[in-house]
Amino acid sequence: MxxxxxxxxxxxxxxxxxxxxxxxxxxxxxxxxxxxxxxxxxxxxxxxxxxxxxxxxxxxxxxxxxxxxxxxxxxxxxxxxxxxxxxxxxxxxxxxxxxxxxxxxxxxxxxxxxxxxxxxxxxxxxxxxxxxxxxxxxxxxxxxxxxxIEPLATPVHTVRRAAELVGDLRGRPVVVIGAGPIGLFTLLAARHAGARVVVADLLESKRARAERLGAVGTFDPADPGAVDAALAVLGGPAAVVIDCVSRESSVAQAVELVDKGGAVMIVGVAQGATPVPLGLIQDRELALVGNLMYVREDFTAALDLLAAGAxxxxxxxxxxxxxxxxxxxxxxxxxxxxxxxxxxxxxxx
Structure with missing residues (x-):
């Protein structure tokens, strides 16, 4: 036996x-x-x-x-x-x-x-x-x-969907809120799509890492002048804001940063019901879009990005x-x- x-x-x-x-x-x-x-x-x-x-x-x-x-x-x-x-x-x-x-x-x-x-x-x-x-x-x-590959695939999926909503991201301003692993991968995916990316994070060390990875600027989202600072670096409102934190404060800030007709992409997992500034979302015709995981084309694209040394x-x-x-x-x-x-x-x- x-x-x-x-x-x-x-x-x-x-x-x-x-x-x-x-x-x-x-x-x-x-x-x-x-x-x-x-x-x-x-x-x-x-x-x-x-x-x-x-x-x-x-x-x-x-x-x-x-x-x-x-x-x-x-x-x-x-x-x-x-x-x-x-x-x-x-x-x-x-x-x-x-x-x-x-x-x-x-x-x-x-x-x-x-x-x-x-x-x-x-x-x-x-x-x-x-x-x-x-x-x-x-x-x-x-x-x-x-x-x-797997953790990069979700940001690749999110950036692909953002481009489907607002058009080609090449040369356009994008904000990523949160510089943890998913936020950094989102930065890399958005940069690969040609966007100019600004990253928000509470920690200076994380902001510094984001800049080493190609962010054109960073800011502390808790700073009273955070939105104005970000808009100055971007040269105006963002075409897309990708929220990798998904808290009431981060969604509210995303809405302040995104241009009229733009998209706020939710990637972070919210802890329960999260209030959002619905009046501004309606008035500015913003797309507030959830993003969950990926499909095979995103997974394959992530593999290709890694194989290319990106x-x-x-x-x-x-x-x-x-x-x-x-x-x-x-x-x-x-x-x-x-x-x-x-x-x-x-x-x-």
Missing amino acids: VTAALNRRVVVNAIDDVVLETAAEAQPQPGEARVRTTVVGICGSDLHAACGRHPFIELPYRPGHEAVGVVDAVGAGVDETWLGKRVTIEPNLACGQCTQCRAGRYNICRDLLVFGCQTAGALADSFTIAADRLVALPADLDDRHAIL VPVDEIISAAFDIDHAAEAFAASADAENVKVLVTVGSPT
């Missing part, structure tokens, strides 16, 4: 209660592949969930939606050429049948689950996932670049821990000076 291998998996009970559990390694079911994990990124959503502040993730949870690994087993009906391939995953688990899925907008599937958020994720020795969620990685894209990973990846020190990794992710914290599991490439 063959004994199943044991599989370690991280369980988050709270930000100060992150532990390892051990169970028998899962076998892939029909349509699934098993991936041996090499590296996982900790996302802002992971931190919010660990602190009990994410509205759609319940504690305890088993994280890992930003992942790179190697396929080591496949279930029935899965092409065996996946075996041995190095992959990342697209973690949105959609039904494929609802109106949104049939329209190609499976990122807002009516029954959407996110792997590693509402299901057990990749922060484990291995994991199983539907084979259609696998994305093969080019050999010349190392793990430190590949692990950033993302300076040394400015983004700020700490790494092995899986035995996952608790320390979550603690480090709570430090505002860290950008992207990684957890290594297997041997990175």
Whole structure:
């Protein structure tokens, strides 16, 4: 009788209660592949969930939606050429049948689950996932670049949708509110689209990083003269404001910064009901647009950006821990000076 291998998996009970559990390694079911994990990124959503502040993730949870690994087993009906391939995953688990899925907008599937958020994720020795969620990685894209595809895809999606609303962004002013990981990726995506980008953040160190990454200017959103300062740098109102914070104050400031007929793109996860200046939104014909995750074209575009060297990973990846020190990794992710914290599991490439 063959004994199943044991599989370690991280369980988050709270930000100060992150532990390892051990169970028998899962076998892939029909349509699934098993991936041996090499590296996982900790996302802002992971931190919010660990602190009990994410509205759609319940504690305890088993994280890992930003992942790179190697396929080591496949279930029935899965092409065996996946075996041995190095992959990342697209973690949105959609039904494929609802109106949104049939329209190609499976990122807002009516029954959407996110792997590693509402299901057990990749922060484990291995994991199983539907084979259609696998994305093969080019050999010349190392793990430190590949692990950033998933978090970059949401900003790419947001910038693409903004351009669909207001037109070509080349040479046009854009404001990004928040210079955490998603804000910095949004800066990079908007710059790649040709925009002139100004970034807001409370911390001087984060504003300095944004300027190193190409922001034409930055400002402290809490400064009484913040809006005037931003408009001076921009040379007038912004065509688009992308809010990666999503608080009452940030939305209100976004509305003050955006031009009439412009777009305010909401990327940050709001904590409950958030008042907005609806009178100004109506009067100025502003588009207030929510943005959730991405679809495959955004994911592929993010991969291409990373492969082209458009993302300076040394400015983004700020700490790494092995899986035995996952608790320390979550603690480090709570430090505002860290950008992207990684957890290594297997041997990175």
